[in-house]
Amino acid sequence: MTKLTGAQMIWECLTLEGVEVVFGYPGGAILPTYDAMLGYKIHHVLVRHEQGATHMADGYARASGKVGVAIATSGPGATNMVTGIATAMMDSVPIVCITGQVGSKAIGSDAFQETDVTGVTLPITKHNYLVTRTEDIPRAIKEAFFIARSGRQGPVLVDITKDAQQGSAEFVWEHGPVRLPGYRPDLRTLPGELERALQLINNAERPLILAGHGIISAGARAQVLEFAERAQVPIATTLLGIGGIPASHGLNLGMMGMHGEAYVNSAIQQADLLLAFGMRFDDRVTGNLKTYAVNARKIHIDIDSSELNKNVRVDVGLVGDLRDVLQELLPGVQSADHSAWLDHIDSMKGDVAVRDIQSLPDTGHLYAAHVINDIWRLTNGNAIVVTDVGQHQMWEAQYYKHDHERTLITSGGLGTMGFALPAAIGAKFACPDREVWVVAGDGGFQMTMAELATIKQEKIKLNIAIINNFYLGMVRQWQEFFYEKRYAATPLLGPDFVKLAEAFGLRGMRIKQRAELQGLVEEARADSGTVVIDFQVEQEDSVFPMVPAGADLDKMIRRPARDVMIETGADPDEWELGA
Amino acid sequence: MAHTLIAYVEDKPGVLNRVASLFRRRAFNIVSLTVGRTEQAGVSRMTIVVDTDGPGARRAEANLYKLVNVLRVDDVTNKPAVVRELVLVKVGVTAEQRTAVLQLVNVFRARVVDISAEAMITEITGSQDKVESFIETMRAFHIISVARTGLIAMVRGGSKISANPPLVAAQLPEDGAAEGTSELSMSV
Ligand SMILES: Cc1ncc(C[n+]2csc(CCOP(=O)(O)OP(=O)(O)O)c2C)c(N)n1
Ligand SMILES: [Mg+2]
Numbered sequence: 001m002t003k004l005t006g007a008q009m010i011w012e013c014l015t016l017e018g019v020e021v022v023f024g025y026p027g028g029a030i031l032p033t034y035d036a037m038l039g040y041k042i043h044h045v046l047v048r049h050e051q052g053a054t055h056m057a058d059g060y061a062r063a064s065g066k067v068g069v070a071i072a073t074s075g076p077g078a079t080n081m082v083t084g085i086a087t088a089m090m091d092s093v094p095i096v097c098i099t100g101q102v103g104s105k106a107i108g109s110d111a112f113q114e115t116d117v118t119g120v121t122l123p124i125t126k127h128n129y130l131v132t133r134t135e136d137i138p139r140a141i142k143e144a145f146f147i148a149r150s151g152r153q154g155p156v157l158v159d160i161t162k163d164a165q166q167g168s169a170e171f172v173w174e175h176g177p178v179r180l181p182g183y184r185p186d187l188r189t190l191p192g193e194l195e196r197a198l199q200l201i202n203n204a205e206r207p208l209i210l211a212g213h214g215i216i217s218a219g220a221r222a223q224v225l226e227f228a229e230r231a232q233v234p235i236a237t238t239l240l241g242i243g244g245i246p247a248s249h250g251l252n253l254g255m256m257g258m259h260g261e262a263y264v265n266s267a268i269q270q271a272d273l274l275l276a277f278g279m280r281f282d283d284r285v286t287g288n289l290k291t292y293a294v295n296a297r298k299i300h301i302d303i304d305s306s307e308l309n310k311n312v313r314v315d316v317g318l319v320g321d322l323r324d325v326l327q328e329l330l331p332g333v334q335s336a337d338h339s340a341w342l343d344h345i346d347s348m349k350g351d352v353a354v355r356d357i358q359s360l361p362d363t364g365h366l367y368a369a370h371v372i373n374d375i376w377r378l379t380n381g382n383a384i385v386v387t388d389v390g391q392h393q394m395w396e397a398q399y400y401k402h403d404h405e406r407t408l409i410t411s412g413g414l415g416t417m418g419f420a421l422p423a424a425i426g427a428k429f430a431c432p433d434r435e436v437w438v439v440a441g442d443g444g445f446q447m448t449m450a451e452l453a454t455i456k457q458e459k460i461k462l463n464i465a466i467i468n469n470f471y472l473g474m475v476r477q478w479q480e481f482f483y484e485k486r487y488a489a490t491p492l493l494g495p496d497f498v499k500l501a502e503a504f505g506l507r508g509m510r511i512k513q514r515a516e517l518q519g520l521v522e523e524a525r526a527d528s529g530t531v532v533i534d535f536q537v538e539q540e541d542s543v544f545p546m547v548p549a550g551a552d553l554d555k556m557i558r559r560p561a562r563d564v565m566i567e568t569g570a571d572p573d574e575w576e577l578g579a
Numbered sequence: 580m581a582h583t584l585i586a587y588v589e590d591k592p593g594v595l596n597r598v599a600s601l602f603r604r605r606a607f608n609i610v611s612l613t614v615g616r617t618e619q620a621g622v623s624r625m626t627i628v629v630d631t632d633g634p635g636a637r638r639a640e641a642n643l644y645k646l647v648n649v650l651r652v653d654d655v656t657n658k659p660a661v662v663r664e665l666v667l668v669k670v671g672v673t674a675e676q677r678t679a680v681l682q683l684v685n686v687f688r689a690r691v692v693d694i695s696a697e698a699m700i701t702e703i704t705g706s707q708d709k710v711e712s713f714i715e716t717m718r719a720f721h722i723i724s725v726a727r728t729g730l731i732a733m734v735r736g737g738s739k740i741s742a743n744p745p746l747v748a749a750q751l752p753e754d755g756a757a758e759g760t761s762e763l764s765m766s767v
Pocket of ligand 1 (some may be wrong): 388390418441467469471474
């Protein structure tokens, strides 16, 4: 039997788990592991901040469906990971974080760079481990990968003491399934519930599917489409559900919720049956719960039984992997004709075009909506787009039409600014042959822009669009709407992004007029290296429609209709409340 | 209303912390929590009394099942179960009061476990009602200190409960109106 050091075991385990790339940053407590790395084929990406490592692992996982891996040292290295771990937790993304820990004898002594990392990350991981003995390493890592990718996916952290990395032991890798007596990723509902669900489905007159992230995680696109097409049920998606079913599909209405189209939210309020597929009724999609879809019976399918009846009371709850549950439901789903309902929804779409910035005559000004829409057009909708958090994120969701799964990567649940750039690096490693775009605000970009150096060092090609409105735009919008335009701490002076890119050895471009857009975007795409494009857009544009937080879902602030807007701009007095 | 949950958990470091942290994080108020080993090696048993309604108890149960180290959860609130708590009450007594205390102790089927010149320690085991009213009654004297173990519970009858059943049906409340908050967060 071969003896390995704990450090070697870590790489051996990662290799056995099929890991090809890890994102990390070294330090004292993880040094033995870094030393052992040189003997293995796994590619290590040196990040510039450990938050970046976790977002890269996250972007890698979202783009590939595989588990992403991040590595850091003890203390500050591990605490820098907290934001990325919480981001992955909220969006159910499978990542494994490996952190070094001080020697097991020193634990509890406030040793140099000692932090109780399993304690700190307890509420933001699906599970975590503190490993103090070399021989326990393989099992902990194997379990970590299994837990991260099974059931409702999520982040798992393995904290390994320095002496466990340095010690030697026989390497035992248990092939076959992991046995964890208390872990039940495959809870199922009793069969009778399926019957009750079918009763409701086959008798509904105004059914609507609410499609969430679960469609993508479960790979249930085909089942959802078969269901929707056979029973003629329109589909609204959550932010993270975008791409789960093609945007161009005739039954796909688009995004629901705070910045969803008004007719989508109205359809939810008018439906008589909501079919929630792998979504969790987050407050950003329900608005006021007391008035939320009061006319509708509700069927909720989710892999996590604790989600059922958490925010919204449901009539039937089905627990399980979405694809499996739909497969069981499908034989009982009858063909139906809901043309009256579909026509009605269609008629509500009417005024969208009137209020849509895209249908405005081109005044030469650059609006973020133009930028996103043009990027969508020029990339034929085939790019992977990784967004940051803010107005630009919502415009991306509204104007980039995603037909393919795993092509919109965005921090939904936590809304983590600084996510886009590192997550895009991870996505590019997952899909090296795909065109990857970063769509970030000038604020969020500045939070993690040091990762431009990682891009340069790794020689990867990204297209980076900074939607530069010189504001923390989404917060400014809230101040405009709800705080009488008192712009406290939202005007934002950034660096010269072109020079910044050049300082990192990358190419930079700047666009202020719409006329320049197509040419420069094409040039950026054609460049074999990463290009940073500073899109200087209309500074005080707002994202419409908007359901104010906690308001009724169909009481939306609408973009003023076309003629009003051209003359006066977005004047608050012109806002209309109502569907 | 108080709900009594029994959780069988793996006897590993940190598991108590995971369970307690879950209740804190989901904003449940724990009334009492006891933990101890069971007849099975490696399995501990927790009795958790939590102040919540039916749907809340169901949510607590579903969340407990998500913890990797939790093997089984039973809500015994409405099941025939023996529920017990042990309480020590130390009272300061004068020589003249001793007989009165002893009489009360007899009535409640409690015991005197220690006597010193100016104090007595009494011990009572029983349902929550019983121990509560014992403590109330003892207030007639000068109570120096009270120590309570928290409740432990066991379902009646002879059927064997596996600490780790192979199949767990996901539970849904029949009347589980989730009381959503309408005061939503105003964060961006
Ligand atoms: C780490 C973090 N801090 C603060 C916020 C609150 N926040 C949400 S959107 C936003 C403004 C984002 O500004 P910018 O990146 O320029 O994007 P824009 O909204 O202008 O498109 C802020 C500060 C957040 N979501 N994340
Ligand atoms: Mg901005």
